[in-house]
Amino acid sequence: SGDTLYLLAIRYNTTVEAIMAANPGINPNNLQIGQVICIPGAAVPPPPTCPVGTFSYTIKSGDTLYQLAITYNTTVEAIMAVNPGINPNNLQIGQVICIPRGGTPVPPCDGFYYTVRPGDTLFSIAAAFNVPLSALMAANPGVDPNNLQIGQQICIPKVMPPPISCPGGTVYTVRENDNLGTILLRFNLSYMDLQAANPNVDLDMLKPGQQLCIMPHQERGCPCPRGTMEYTIVRGDIPHDGATVVALARKFNTSVSELMKINPNLAPGDFVVGKVICVPHHKNYPSA
Template identity: 50%
Template sequence: MYSFRPCPPGTVPYMIRPGDTFYRIAMQFNTTVAALVSANPTVNPNYLFVGQQICIPRQPMYPPCPEGNYYTIRPGDTYFSIARFFNVSVDDLAEANPGVDLNRLFPGQIICIPLATPPVTCPAGTTPYTVVRGDTFFSLAVKFNTTVDAIRRANPTINPDALLIGQVICIPGPAVPPPPPPPSTCPTGTAPYTIKSGDTFYSLAIRNNTTIEAIQAANPTVDPNNLQVGQVICIPTGTPPPPPPPPPATCPEGTTAYTIKAGDTFYSLSIRYNTTIEAIQVANPTVDPNNLRIGQVICIPRTTPPTCPTGTTPYTIKSGDTFYNLSIRYNTSVEAIRRANPGVDPDALRVGQIICMPGSLTPSCPVGSAAYTIEAGDTFFSLARRYNTTVDAIQALNPDVDPNNLRIGQVICIPAERGEE
């Protein structure tokens, strides 16, 4: 008897038979000769011999199977042994797998197991049950409050290790397990609740403004990991959460009333309104920043634009701005920007923040060129076409501008339009 050597992942072993060639094998297993050669680098495809083992590249191929009863071939399997294992006929097995060669099964191959014929009637004291994915005699015994032996006795011709989806078996006792009886009375401070699909102690604790521990204490005999639809438990009624504090009558001077929305935090609000967390806390001394509630009204400090000294111009920080790239863009220096903004941290610029820029924000363009403000969709190429110039000429006038990172509102220099030559 041959023993298979391990094949690499994504391949399955195959034993050479009389007449086999790499071409024939590739056709049979829906692969290519090149893939076979790659999976078998030590095998000479021109000198195959009967009994030689090779590795065949395979991707799992699932044949049509109405009930989804797929089976993966193992070493030593035959149609006869598979049919006997699943209690189906060889003819039915062959009919369910029309594209499979009965005499050339290989490990890893996937076939379809036809559904067994369900029993016409179940014996007295049992009820028909249709097998679903994942069912075993053990799980069914637990589910229906019976034993594995009782299910075996009720189904003497069924192999418990070969249950098929859609197969009908007989379950001793009633078909539907009765839900646990409701508690006779719920203790004071709790109310009865009927379990619905998807309920957990956690979701119920959130929904009813209580805790998991309180629900467990009110239901000491209930397994929280085995809740059943229709089961009745006791939910602590608790005290409803206090209403959000009323909005302040007036916000102090220099602040504006703001209504909290989902996702708001003091941090996100400080960024949005160009202020600081500390300033918001000072304006709202009675508000817990870790317990903001939707609909709650707080006061947001208003940011007063700085008064820029003579010789400077207000500038609103945009995404990506730094003192360095601003100095390049507006032909100044980082030190000059620092001196114009002594209270600004250059490493903590915020979008929307207003600073003072030395000089004018319009670059000084040399003679023979003119200032141009970038608009949506502009590129050096489109501007060169529009102003009858070249990309190189625009780049020469704007050596510090990145043509791949133009921003709306950015000012550059464009060569004056050339006349007809």
């Protein structure tokens, strides 16, 4: 359904005239579903003879000249130069093209890959991941810093940060998917504990590889901040798995990170029956 001689000619790499010549009497304006017609064999062009310094490559599903240029450490322009007449927007599966041999092989990425987004620059990427610009450029020798492409893969190298001072505590390296709440839960710390031990760190903007000083928990007195109210923990707040902070955050429609921040003096282990804590002040909140 929906077939036309024009579409069939494109699909099978031939022409309308050639199909009509192979099917005398066919009415191109009245094709019938189930009608059997002959499709002349399209002439398959011989594979190109690749010049010295290049090699032949057979196009696979999903290939683009941009991806091939990155994979083989060359440029789209260089590929097009050795394939005159190639249409970069109409690569065919099975098509054989020539790929220039890259100069310096791209070193393996010892960190992780980041996909370039609109507005990104190498400088902004380096700042976002706390990596020296020189280290970022060294890990991406084939990347033109003045011509980043949206969707381009950039290697973010592992950079060993200078050791932080943490007398009496332990140094923890932030992992992928860590956030303020998960770290406070893991080490049974209060927000004030972590902030006091890391005064120059923005705890809301933690990044993988960042180092934190972990000191033992010390409970301190602290009034409830504006926009919150006092709440006394009852037995029904304690779940079977003991994750009271998680259950209370869910009960008061907030996150673990936010609940810990409005109770900056408390560690997760302090949330016990009878403890007075601060919770978000909502008009409609669950009853105890």
